[in-house]
Amino acid sequence: MIIAAWIIFIFTAIQLWVVLLNAIFRQPLPPCPNDFNPLVSILIPARNEEQNIGRLLKDIQQQAWQNFEILVFNDQSTDKSAQIVEEFSKNDQRIHLINSDGLPNGWLGKNYGCYQLAQKAKGSYFLFLDxxxxxxxxxxxxxxxxxxxxxxxxxxxxxxQMMRSWGEYFTVPIMNFILLSLLPLVFVRLLPFSSMAAANGQFMLFDAKTYRETQPHQTFRSNKVEDISIAQYFKKNGIRIACLAGNPSISCRMYSSFNDAVNGFSKNVIMFFGNSGMLAVLFWLITTLGFIPILIALPTKLIFIYLLMLVTIRIFISLVSHQNPLKNLLLAIPQQVVLSIFIIKAFLNKSKKAYQWKGRTIS
Structure with missing residues (x-):
């Protein structure tokens, strides 16, 4: 028991060290030189996004950077997504709608949409946005x-991440907790190891030449977590990448309900642990039940330090993520319970080899 307690104590100290690195090294964005103005292709795959697509197009139009083209891939939407984009394109010739002619065998919908968008893009940079x-x-x-x-x-x-319901407060902060306590994001840029790779498909900016040479969405056409796989692939091939978090100029409301969040996060939670289910379970055990060996085997002073580390970790992750620290502290136990649901659901999806997402069966 004493050995287990010390392992948990040291792991928690390492988590705190990682969190502090992420808090200290925020990697701010530099100003862009006035004489540098290449064309940026902003590429948006969209499937039944009538509630969102218009707001995003307005946001882009209001950016200081105006040398862009916007290509929206209508992935067989059954709502008014296409009509909304067409209305915008009538008043802004930089906006173009591309309609899907069907999903080929062996492709996932978003991956195919991104690939099709990139084939028609003309910019020096490709910015993929959800x-x-x-x-x-x-x-x-x-x-x-x-x-x-x-x-x-x-x-x-x-x-x-924008959250408006208790279902979101129980679920969405978990991904930030995992990411920011396990990976110093500055190492994604500084270290060459593919294990130090991370990316988020909600915002991915590629050098267009690099993209055209590697064709990452085609390479990972059937991959459910193509963003992380692309980041690892680039690292393995000596292509420099960077990953940032906590920039207030970009936000997203990923899910509007508890069930949507569970279904969404369960498809990629294992990838946060190098695609190892065993490591995911071990992380859950240490961060959820680790206090038991600590309370049994360690002296009072170290118990106090351990509890202080747990609180500090939650506070700093919340601050870096622009989330409410008090709310995350109060919901720490429910969030850990929900993490177990993510992991169990991920194992179930793997055993079934299929799950539903946006009206499609994904295998």
Whole structure:
């Protein structure tokens, strides 16, 4: 028991160290030179996004960076997504709608949409955005400057997550807890190891030349977590990448209910642990039940330090993620319970080899 307690104590200390690194090294976006103005292709795959697509198009039009084209891939939507984009295109010739002619065998919908968009894009940079993302400030100019500054093939951002229901408060912060306590994001850019790779498909900015040479969405056409796989693939091939979190100029409301969040997160939660279900379960056990060996085997002073580390970890992750620290502290136990649901659901999906997403069966 004493050995287990010390392992848990040391692991928690490492988590705290990672969290503090993410808090200290925020990787701010630099200003973009005034004389640098390449064409940016903004590529948006959309399936039944009538509630979101118009807001995102308005956000893009209000950006300081105006040398862009917007291509929207209508992935067989059954709502008014296509009509909304067509209305925007009548008043802005930079906006174009591409309608899907069907999903080929061996492809997932979003991967195929991204691939089709890239084939028609003309820009020097490809910015893939999910339709439910909101952007503001000078996010496009800043990320272009960041790519130039570090000669990146890919820059990705984890948006600030907007939450309005208790179902979201129970679920959405969990991904930030895992990411920011296990991976110092600055290492994604500084270290060459593919294990230090992360990306978020909600915001992925590619150097177009690099994209055309690698064709990542075609390479990972059937991959359910293509964003992380692309990041790892780039690292393995010596292509520099970076991943940021906590930028207030990009936000997203990923899910509007508890069930949607469970279905969504369960498809990628295992990838946060190197696609190892065993490591995912071990992480859950340590972060949820680890206090038991600590209370049994360690002296009072170390118990106090351990509890202080747990609180500090939650507070700093919340601050970096622009979330409410008090709410995340109060909901820490329910969130850990929900994490177990994510993991169990992920195992069930794997055993069934299929699950439903946006009206499609994904295998």
């Amino acid at each position: 339709a439910d993302v909101r952007i503001s400030g000078t996010i496009i100019a800043g990320t272009i400057a960041k790519v130039q500054q570090h000669k990146l093939g890919l820059l990705s951002i984890f948006p600030k």
